[in-house]
Amino acid sequence: MSTFANKVVLVTGASRGIGRAVALAFAAEGARLVLAARSPDRLAEVEEEVLALGADALSVQTDVSVPAEVAALADAAMSRFGRIDVLVNNAGIGKVGEVAAGTFAEDLRLTERASLFGMIGVTQQVLPILRRQGEGAIVNLSSVMGRKAFARFGSYAIVMHAVSAFSDALRQEVAADGIRVSVIHPALTATDLLRDADVAEMPPPFRHMTPLTPDDVAKAVVAAVRHGKRRVVLPRTANVLLLAEAFSPRLGDLVATALTKRRVASLLRMSRGKTYHETISAAHSR
């Protein structure tokens, strides 16, 4: 029997992209799903997909940045299933733009509101439930940008760094309560997150990069909970960038600049075919 059979997994941002893939991956393991996002129609479609896998699901229309809606989400999950075993804090947004851009501070505020304060609000609602149970897992979606920023991705990278620090503090605070915390740092992934960003305006290292699939990230999320991993970076080769940055920012910048060259991106298995925009325009990612 799967580790996750009948476990209750709450996924925020479950209406598309990585969140949808995470929900389907846990459903395939026999888990019961609580699906949260703002778009009811898309949530209903994902709920259908979960049910088609033979798993149980509850959709709750939720804006994670609205405290009353987050409280209602936790209440709905508890009234339907009576417990929460895994919380996947995945809801978020991302904006592209230089620090000098007039929109930078507002982009940062918007991203913080959804991706950081949303995560904090949901965690604070669910934590007492996990503590009462004496067990549970929390998975937070950060990014490779949560360890090393790229040019034109400052607002997003600031928030992803904050998500890393939040996860680090939380993990140590709840370890004695039997609650495990994992933080996931995926590289560029083929979802709608950056669909509206102009190709020419994208962070330069993304120029030749082949995105991960949402399923790649979902697999990593399930494995992180199964094995109690504290931190997962994917693809693994992205660790070259992170190790270089840990050693010195000069080396980190060198690797970031080198990644703009197809040869180097290929060597690190980060350029393997279609780029982000080619991938998402070829097949409308959800």
Ligand SMILES: NC(=O)c1ccc[n+]([C@@H]2O[C@H](COP(=O)([O-])OP(=O)(O)OC[C@H]3O[C@@H](n4cnc5c(N)ncnc54)[C@H](OP(=O)(O)O)[C@@H]3O)[C@@H](O)[C@H]2O)c1
């Ligand atoms: N794509 C990448 O390259 C990448 C790489 C590393 C990490 N990540 C992280 O992975 C997570 C998922 O991103 P994605 O790539 O799957 O993006 P996506 O396709 O744009 O999906 C984002 C999800 O978050 C939901 N969402 C956004 N704001 C919300 C809010 N205020 N309240 C509730 N739900 C909200 C969206 O649903 P509604 O619009 O229906 O609310 C949607 O389901 C994000 O945290 C992102 O930072 C992405």
